[in-house]
Amino acid sequence: MELNKLFKGMMAGAMSLSLAACGGGNDSTSSTAGGAEGGEGEVSVFYYTFGDDYISTVRAALDANLKEAGVVFNDYDGGNNQTTQTEQIQTAISKGSKMLVVNVVDTASKDAAKNIIEMAEAAGIPVIFFNRSVDEDVITAYDKAAFVGTDYEMAGKMQGDMVGDYLNANFEAVDLNGDGEISYMMLKGQEGNAEADARTQYGVENANAKLEAEGHKPLAYYKADAPTKYELDKDGAWSSAQGTDIMQNALSQYNEDNGDMIECVIANNDGMALGAMSALQNAGYNTGEEGSKVIPIFGVDALDDAKKAIDEGKMTGTIKQDGEGMAKAICTMVQNMTSDKDKFDSLDAANVIGTWRINIPYSEYKAS
Structure with missing residues (x-):
């Protein structure tokens, strides 16, 4: 060079x-x-x-x-x-x-x-x-x-297991349109990053293994015709701002009124997860208030803000890095x-x- x-x-x-x-x-x-x-x-x-x-x-x-x-x-x-x-x-x-x-x-x-x-x-x-x-x-x-x-594959596997266990225990409540499958969004973060690649793969694979073991259909990506089954932070920064923008843009088309609401969010870090949570809150979900509908959100890192959101019922889980x-x-x-x-x-x-x-x-x- x-x-x-x-x-x-x-x-x-x-x-x-x-x-x-x-x-x-x-x-x-x-x-x-x-x-x-x-x-x-x-x-x-x-x-x-x-x-x-x-x-x-x-x-x-x-x-x-x-x-x-x-x-x-x-x-x-x-x-x-x-x-x-x-x-x-x-x-x-x-x-x-x-x-x-x-x-x-x-x-x-x-x-x-x-x-x-x-x-x-x-x-x-x-x-x-x-x-x-x-x-x-x-x-x-x-x-x-x-x-x-870290054993970055393990983060994805642990997250996928957490997703699968939660969905099996709450399947009917999460399946908002009652079509028998859970529509999900994956927030990858950065292309070509080994940690992001592994979390994207195993976060879904392990969740699907758990779902199928209980007789449920595997996760379905919210955009059926998407060339990739994930959304990228365009700046490669894994940021909460991008998580918010991606979710807000998606909700303008994919929502309960149209019968194709995103029913689960899997994020490769807590920053993007918290950004997605903010967009969902703007749409009336995940407010932490009694009776508020919750779209389960899973992240990685166990940031203080994410742990607080989980404790308040606004986020579902995270993997501590x-x-x-x-x-x-x-x-x-x-x-x-x-x-x-x-x-x-x-x-x-x-x-x-x-x-x-x-x-x-x-x-x-x-x-x-």
């Missing part, structure tokens, strides 16, 4: 500074948020965007953990732009960063992560990728690399990998996969 060639040419002058930074002490709790500055000896933390609700929980927890551990760090906002993030990484290394922690923007191909690995290796500094999927062969190509993530647990694991690994310990030292071995990754477990959150 031309960008990488340019960077490698630049690295010769900066290499001695970068290597010296690897031995820097962790004697400060200061950080410079926003990524405009940075300096020698910092741990550089790169987020795909500060605007993602779940990533915000990881960032808040990781900032607190790193400060408590006495680690000098700097947060960088990639603004959902891989070119921006790559340039931030180049700058941080040239200024003497001693470690990279990366929530990579572009997950549609291996190129972005491979380029970052090559930059870290050229500088001789460790790198941790987190949350957004990076392939095993990319991570294992460098012995100072690791990944902190443990942002605090992810942050704690990253912080431990930062300390390990900057002090020549095994990268997974002091972490639960049951969650470690080979020599390259650790998975943070999921759990259910639903009304009691």
Whole structure:
């Protein structure tokens, strides 16, 4: 890649500074948020965007953990732009960063992560990728690399099981037009994202398996002629605003008056789920008031707002993606990998996969 060639040419002058930074002490709790500055000896933390609700929980927890551990760090906002993030990484290394922690923007191909690995290796500094999927062969190509993530297929499977169990227990109430099948909307989030792909697949497959086991028809997509059985956030940001817009547009055509109301919403994150909930509330559903009709909505992340909505009867369930647990694991690994310990030292071995990754477990959150 031309960008990488340019960077490698630049690295010769900066290499001695970068290597010296690897031995820097962790004697400060200061950080410079926003990524405009940075300096020698910092741990550089790169987020795909500060605007993602779940990533915000990881960032808040990781900032607190790193400060408590006495680690000098700097947060960088990639603004959902891989070119921006790559340039931030180049700058941080040239200024003497001693470690990279990366929530990579572009997950549609291996190129972005491979380029970052090559930059870290050229500088001789460790790198941790987190949350957004990076392939095993990319991570294992460098012995100072690791990944902190989840078994993202499990999130979809757990969500699908939750959907199926709920629909089996409430089938007649959910089947608003009484046609014997449940019409659903799937809010995918982003095309080409491994987590989104798996949640989209298993959120439906596992729900259908539960339904069919009880003699019910499988889920039916609300747009029978749709080329894909999901709706995308056009900006790839998994946002509540897009969840609202998509649902509002759908309700203008698919509604109870027309006999084809969307009867269930499956969302790949809580942000889009909450957005869909807002649109439904504007149409008189899911208000939490006695007698209000409820369209079941399922998400992933267990954000505080989603848990509150579930407790109030406005949302149905979510799968907890443990942002605090992810942050704690990253912080431990930062300390390990900057002090020549095994990268997974002091972490639960049951969650470690080979020599390259650790998975943070999921759990259910639903009304009691």
